[in-house]
Amino acid sequence: MNIIRAEQIRFQYDGEEHPESAVVLDGIDLTVPKGQFVALLGHNGCGKSTLAKHFNALLLPLGGRVYIKDIPTDDEDKRYDVRSTVGMVLQNPDNQLVSTIVEEDVAFGPENLGVAPDEIRKRVDDALRAVGMYEYRDHAAHKLSGGQKQRVAIAGVLAMQPECIVLDEPTAMLDPRGRREVMETICRLNREQGITIVLITHYMEEAVLADRVVVMDDGKIVLDGTPRTVFSQVDTLRQNELDVPQPTELCHLLRRAGVAVPEDVLTVDECVDVLSALLL
Amino acid sequence: MALIETRNCTVRYSSGTPFEKEALSDVSVCIEEGEFVGVIGHTGSGKSSFVQLLNGLLKPDSGTVLLDGRDIWEQPKDIRRVRFEVGMVFQYPEYQLFEETVYKDIAFGPQNMGLSDEEIRERVHTAAKWVGLKPELLAKSPFELSGGEKRRAAIAGVMAMRPRVLILDEPTAGLDPRGRDMILNRIRAYQQEFHTTVLLVSHSMEDIARVADRVLVLNRGSAAMLEPTETLFSHVTQLESMGLSVPAVTRILLKLRERGVAVPDHVYTVEDAARVLLPLLKGGDIHVG
Amino acid sequence: MxxxxxxxxxxxxxxxxxxxxxxxxxxxxxxxxxxxxxxxxxxxxxxxxxxxxxxxxxxxxxxxxxxxxxxxxxxxxxxxxxxxxxxxxxxxxxxxxxxxxxxxxxxxxxxxxxxxxxxxxxxxxxxxxxSPTTLTDALERVLSPLKLLHISVHEIAMMMTIALRFIPTLIEETDKIMAAQKARGADLESGNVLQRVRALIPILVPLFISSFRRAYELATAMECRCYHGGDGRTRMKQLxxxxxxxxxxxxxxxxxxxxxxxxxxxxxxx
Incomplete structure (x- = not known):
């Protein structure tokens, strides 16, 4: 079953607010099946954040349609069904926590949905346990580290019991430790709870963890496939000014110099295996 | 003589309260004129305190900070002059833009230095050129610029003061690869042209490996290492024990060495790795473009 | 500080x-x-x-x-x-x-x-x-009869909650902006009253702009979490x-x- 189905969507921002705006989304077709972990790449301004905002009806397409589990996002009566099915985590951890106390913040979503108090309590505790922040439930949100704040934000979305979580550069403002914490949490939710993940990122080592990588440029999808097939297109990625994982890039350079190494090497260990087979 | 030096510097927060915490303990570091030094360490290692010590935004609780061999706190009233010599670009500097035009914002520092209008104009244009801002952007409001342009305008604001030491605290944080490469390349080019001493604080070993001559590693408030970039990455286990990761190519070559392949232990860029591996793989010297 | x-x-x-x-x-x-x-x-x-x-x-x-x-x-x-x-x-x-x-x-x-x-x-x-949050919560409940007079009790309480949440964040931000402008030679400590007030502009302007940016992002985040005012809202903590x-x-x-x-x-x- 597909969680997200975008059909030929087109979008551009209002001419008055953004005088120099061009078409931001230019006929995007994308379906995301349930349980998939998709990484969405592209340089700033390629339209990936705008696309993400279409997945929970923050924006409505000017042309084409987006369906969330067969509900069209322009159906106003079902808006909260869409938003509780597809939760969204934003980049800046400081600007998405509403309450001073961690557990009160996590309760915010279910409270808005009118869930019964006992059920909210249960959901909040479960969500905080799932992101490993249960011990911090009565702490002040502003005193947490960036990675912890971001995990609380994920818990806040989880408490609405979504089937899909869209994360818009959730690690961009974090240090390496915070980044690791958040990525581990995302992978665990995908693996253990079967939650569909759409992750927007600039970090290739994060994209490598996904089931599928989609590369966007200029409002269009330019590459779509497994990390292995996408990252082997080193030249296309370079044209789009994106990074390539270092092991892949090393093998690419060696291939170009005439060494017979495969082009779809992704990880350090694979690269070491390939090279030591040739050298030893 | 070192250009800037800390001698046994200790910085405490909330001194005299139960929350007292040592941010830096007994740090002695010497930085030479014209060096490009990378500063690395995870959150809470004292990186930010260290760089704020150098331009007098923080005063050491004990120890001295020397610029050209003179204690910067000798005349506390003159600390502003030290700040002009030791320029500092903070994290997310685009959030500090405030003027009506980009030109006026870049001119803020030079104006505070009391320079003539002509001198200011020359400096603003030069700084804008160095960070790659087109001259027509100078008349615009800083808030009309794109994210990457704002960041570069803010960096130009510090460059325009022509500091002898330029400190940048995570100048590439939150940028996409294109914006990151642009900024690192511009800073490197500026440093080579003006022989400015540059300190670049970063979480990214890959960034530091690309630009720095020497690397200062801070760990729990102490200076754990200060080494040329080539030799730093041979201490993989030590770096990893401090919660720092080494570039993936360094790990690849290290694992090859463990398996008995004769490769050097100080390779840290993809191009260098290809350069050392190719002769071994093809049995001859081949040029890599 | x-x-x-x-x-x-x-x-x-x-x-x-x-x-x-x-x-x-x-x-x-x-x-x-x-x-x-x-x-x-x-x-x-x-x-x-x-x-x-x-x-x-x-x-x-x-x-x-x-x-x-x-x-x-x-x-x-x-x-x-x-x-x-x-x-x-x-x-x-x-x-x-x-x-x-x-x-x-x-x-x-x-x-x-x-x-x-x-x-x-x-x-x-x-x-x-x-605690401030408990107090806001109590205020909302005690004043809830005022809804009959078309006073938006919930919205007022929500504004207080958000204000309390963001005060520490904005204080931290002010500290950062002050340090950054001081690094560019801003003189905040000397001069007459007029000069001192003028010296605050480089701090106040970025602070306002960043508050608006935060407010905009927070509004988006609240919308993502299905916030639509006080109607039909439940509370986790019952009194x-x-x-x-x-x-x-x-x-x-x-x-x-x-x-x-x-x-x-x-x-x-x-």
Whole structure:
């Protein structure tokens, strides 16, 4: 079953607010099946954040349609069904926590949905346990580290019991430790709870963890496939000014110099295996 | 003589309260004129305190900070002059833009230095050129610029003061690869042209490996290492024990060495790795473009 | 540094007063603040002070912060006391030069001072023993009947919640901006008033812009989490009145009765 189905969507921002705006989304077709972990790449301004905002009806397409589990996002009566099915985590951890106390913040979503108090309590505790922040439930949100704040934000979305979580550069403002914490949490939710993940990122080592990588440029999808097939297109990625994982890039350079190494090497260990087979 | 030096510097927060915490303990570091030094360490290692010590935004609780061999706190009233010599670009500097035009914002520092209008104009244009801002952007409001342009305008604001030491605290944080490469390349080019001493604080070993001559590693408030970039990455286990990761190519070559392949232990860029591996793989010297 | 400012001073604790239902605390404090103006005799006034004293003792809040909170009003007290002593007519106690101090004047000054001090102490006791979020929550519930008058009680409470959440963030941000502008040679410490006000522009402008940016992002985040105002909203934390709340209400009732009786039977002093 597909969680997200975008059909030929087109979008551009209002001419008055953004005088120099061009078409931001230019006929995007994308379906995301349930349980998939998709990484969405592209340089700033390629339209990936705008696309993400279409997945929970923050924006409505000017042309084409987006369906969330067969509900069209322009159906106003079902808006909260869409938003509780597809939760969204934003980049800046400081600007998405509403309450001073961690557990009160996590309760915010279910409270808005009118869930019964006992059920909210249960959901909040479960969500905080799932992101490993249960011990911090009565702490002040502003005193947490960036990675912890971001995990609380994920818990806040989880408490609405979504089937899909869209994360818009959730690690961009974090240090390496915070980044690791958040990525581990995302992978665990995908693996253990079967939650569909759409992750927007600039970090290739994060994209490598996904089931599928989609590369966007200029409002269009330019590459779509497994990390292995996408990252082997080193030249296309370079044209789009994106990074390539270092092991892949090393093998690419060696291939170009005439060494017979495969082009779809992704990880350090694979690269070491390939090279030591040739050298030893 | 070192250009800037800390001698046994200790910085405490909330001194005299139960929350007292040592941010830096007994740090002695010497930085030479014209060096490009990378500063690395995870959150809470004292990186930010260290760089704020150098331009007098923080005063050491004990120890001295020397610029050209003179204690910067000798005349506390003159600390502003030290700040002009030791320029500092903070994290997310685009959030500090405030003027009506980009030109006026870049001119803020030079104006505070009391320079003539002509001198200011020359400096603003030069700084804008160095960070790659087109001259027509100078008349615009800083808030009309794109994210990457704002960041570069803010960096130009510090460059325009022509500091002898330029400190940048995570100048590439939150940028996409294109914006990151642009900024690192511009800073490197500026440093080579003006022989400015540059300190670049970063979480990214890959960034530091690309630009720095020497690397200062801070760990729990102490200076754990200060080494040329080539030799730093041979201490993989030590770096990893401090919660720092080494570039993936360094790990690849290290694992090859463990398996008995004769490769050097100080390779840290993809191009260098290809350069050392190719002769071994093809049995001859081949040029890599 | 700005970061050292503690806001909405709250002393976490587990005393009876801390555990009272915040709605009851809010109502009782409000009632007390009104009732403190009722007694016109020493019995009633003493009862009011004792009632407050017992509450402070029960809260186990150290006396020092409570007294410290009273300090700022002392100049005001001295001023009103002097005015009252000199201008209230009645039996003269003594006089010098052109002023006469009357017996009634002294009593009035005394009563007003005690009233103002008790009023402030009672208010501080409420904020010292109730966390800001709990207080906002209680305020929303206590004021909810005002919805009938088309006053947006929920929205006001939500604004207070968000303000409390963002105050520490903005204080931190102000610190950062100040450091950054100082690094560019901004001079915040010297000059005349006009120069100093002008020196604040490089700090205030970025601060405003960043507040708007944060507000915009927060609004998006709230929308993502299905926020649509107070209608149909539930709360995780339910408030239930229990034994100690009824005891507190009983004490208050007894206190009111005592005030009324003393006002009738004890001769008025002012």
């Amino acid at each position: 700005l970061a050292d400012i503690t806001f909405g001073q709250f002393f976490p604790g587990n005393s009876v007063i801390h555990r009272l239902d915040p709605r009851i605390k809010l109502i009782l404090t409000f009632a007390y603040i009104l009732l403190i103006f009722l007694p016109d005799n020493w019995v009633g006034l003493a009862a009011a002070v004792v009632f407050l004293g017992i509450s402070v003792m029960l809260s186990r809040i150290p006396l020092k912060p409570v007294l410290k909170g009273l300090k700022p009003v002392i100049p005001l007290l001295i001023f009103t006391s002097l005015i009252n002593m000199f201008y209230v007519d009645g039996t003269p106690l003594f006089s010098f030069w052109i002023v006469t101090v009357t017996r009634e004047g002294v009593f009035t000054a005394l009563f007003i001072s005690v009233r103002i001090l008790s009023l402030i102490a009672a208010g501080s006791l409420l904020t010292y023993t109730t 239930h009145l229990c034994g100690r709340d009824y005891v507190a209400l009983g004490c208050m009732a007894a206190f009111v009765a005592l005030l009324i009786v003393s006002n009738i039977y004890v001769p008025a002093m002012i």
